[in-house]
Amino acid sequence: MENSYDVVILGGGTSGCSCAYNCAKLNLKTLLVEKNNFLGGLMTAGLVIPVMKSSTSDLNCDYYNQLVALCKKYNAQITYKDKNDGWFNPELLKIILDEILSLPKLEILFETDILDVVKNNDSIQNVILSHKLLSLPIVAKYYVDATGDAKLSKLSDCSFLTDNDLTQQSTLRFIVGNVDTERFCKFISSVDLNEDITNTYRDESNTRNELHFTTASTWDENKKWALDKYLKKGVEDNLLIDRDRSYFQIFSVAAGAGQVAFNCPRIDCYKNNPFKYSLELINARKAIYRLFSFVKAQFAGFENAIITNIASQTGIREENRVKTKYVFTKDDIISPKKTANPVLNANYSIDVHSKDKNKSVLQKTGSYTLPIESLISSDISNLFVIGKILGADFYAHSALRVQKSCMSMGEAVAKYIASIEK
Ligand SMILES: Cc1cc2nc3c(=O)[nH]c(=O)nc-3n(C[C@H](O)[C@H](O)[C@H](O)COP(=O)(O)OP(=O)(O)OC[C@H]3O[C@@H](n4cnc5c(N)ncnc54)[C@H](O)[C@@H]3O)c2cc1C
Missing domain, CATH: 3.50.50.60 (FAD/NAD(P)-binding domain)
Incomplete structure (x- = not known):
């Protein structure tokens, strides 16, 4: 051959x-x-x-x-x-x-x-x-x-x-741009003093001199999640639904000035039911829009944010x-x-x-x-x-x-x- x-x-x-x-x-x-x-x-x-x-x-x-x-x-x-x-x-x-x-x-x-x-x-x-x-x-x-x-x-x-x-939850990741990360970092550093969950870092290795960060919140009660009160308020204000609180993790993007990556929303991957899975993807995109509207409304620095990417491959763990x-x-x-x-x-x-x-x-x-x-x-x-x-x-x-x-x-x-x- x-x-x-x-x-x-x-x-x-x-x-x-x-x-x-x-x-x-x-x-x-x-x-x-x-x-x-x-x-x-x-x-x-x-x-x-x-x-x-x-x-x-x-x-x-x-x-x-x-x-x-x-x-x-x-x-x-x-x-x-x-x-x-x-x-x-x-x-x-x-x-x-x-x-x-x-x-x-x-x-x-x-x-x-x-x-x-x-x-x-x-x-x-x-x-x-x-x-x-x-x-x-x-x-x-x-x-x-x-x-x-x-x-x-x-x-x-x-x-x-x-x-x-047992199954792992999947995630449809997305990225928003046009975020004022300097203001957001000031905001989260004042809200969450737990460095294991929220921390910031200025990368001085090149001329961009960007400020990076990572932060998270979940609905699990094993830790005190400082951001959860904001997510709960988002639910009260009808910007979010309760499931959106289950896992919220965001961090800055390397070489992506003003870009923030979201390791959420979580979804079910319904291994053996492609019809349910396909509906879940539609739900995931609705959740992305809710999370985007929420951060714009609640977090300093996100006022002018825009959605720039939604993953073209589902994050199936x-x-x-x-x-x-x-x-x-x-x-x-x-x-x-x-x-x-x-x-x-x-x-x-x-x-x-x-x-x-x-x-x-x-x-x-x-x-x-x-x-x-x-x-x-x-x-x-x-x-x-x-x-x-x-x-x-x-x-x-x-x-x-x-x-x-x-x-x-x-x-x-x-x-x-x-x-x-x-
Ligand atoms: C939501 C989520 C968050 C995660 N977070 C982290 C993290 O923070 N850090 C970390 O280290 N790991 C993380 N992981 C784990 C890690 O990303 C994955 O386990 C790992 O990337 C899997 O690599 P892979 O090569 O098996 O699959 P993939 O990287 O998915 O590669 C599979 C490739 O095969 C191609 N392909 C599929 N079918 C065909 C076909 N029929 N013909 C030709 N090509 C095909 C696909 O297009 C794709 O390019 C995460 C995973 C998920 C889902």
Whole structure:
């Protein structure tokens, strides 16, 4: 067959880009297939900024470090006062990802989806891709599912993990512009003195000298949320409904003067009911307009704000997890074991966004590793699964799903394939 590769990666998002970068650097002939007309997945289309600080060592962080270095050249990143260097500008990232992935061994297909998988016993023989009206048969030695929803695994008849009825709330993120951040920072700093929740930071690393901030409020009673009295007033004034109080988090955008990103509203992703899910998206956009009207009315600095972006990809935290050779569990996070082929070293918390009041979980952990077997399909010998579809139980997944860990998964799989091919 004409179009043949060492590795085909489906999905050019957080984990897929890292995998493609590392495969190409390791001299593997690689094809990266992305259904959007740009790369980045949740980082760009989902407006998920920032990358959480999670790794305790630099195991499989080459791609992440290169990405940060390139973002610095473009002035598209900031390093916050807690030394987290993963605050990116989502629009500039689209340009930067094109550049970082301009590698001789890598080809990228945009606006391309998968139509079918042809199997030979327990391995994938080839895949049929679909670009506009064209069907493209593609053959590879190894396939990587980085789609975020496990479409390649589904078409390959893989088993899925259905370990419990728990679900994470999803979020449709948005950004508003034209905010006077200097005035807003003065306002929140006077309202909320808890630095763990609300803090500001002036980035003096470049001539922009911007003031950045992060703040949050939820309806959970585990903490004293200083902003909640404003959200309650918003409900009294009919600007908000009570559910809008469930999770409210906003922060400034790197290289986005006057831009504020909203990690809300939360919605249900209704895994098995596309009709309800579609109605929920309409509800989410109504909620976005309510939240926008609320901040304009109640917060100093937002008087002239405008909505500039609504995520084109829904922020689905957890959806389909694939059964892998080793299913990583909450116990592996809490009582870490030594592993022969560690994918990452991380310490990000068990983090569940519950629909119900007072049921969300943010449980700190020590450092843990992940074995490569949690990224190898248990059913298909030449299929790897990376990013948020990895083989982990619900709680372990809630810790591993953060972006730096997803990037390490992509990198570890590339290195593993290169080692088999040696
Ligand atoms: C609301 C929300 C907030 C979060 N906040 C944070 C945070 O603050 N910090 C942090 O570190 N992590 C955060 N996370 C977690 C993190 O963003 C995700 O777990 C991670 O980005 C998942 O990466 P991925 O590669 O699995 O998926 P994605 O980044 O979604 O990539 C999947 C890619 O596959 C493409 N694709 C899908 N189907 C096909 C197909 N059939 N053919 C071709 N291409 C396809 C998509 O277009 C996309 O580009 C958050 C997640 C959510 C949802």
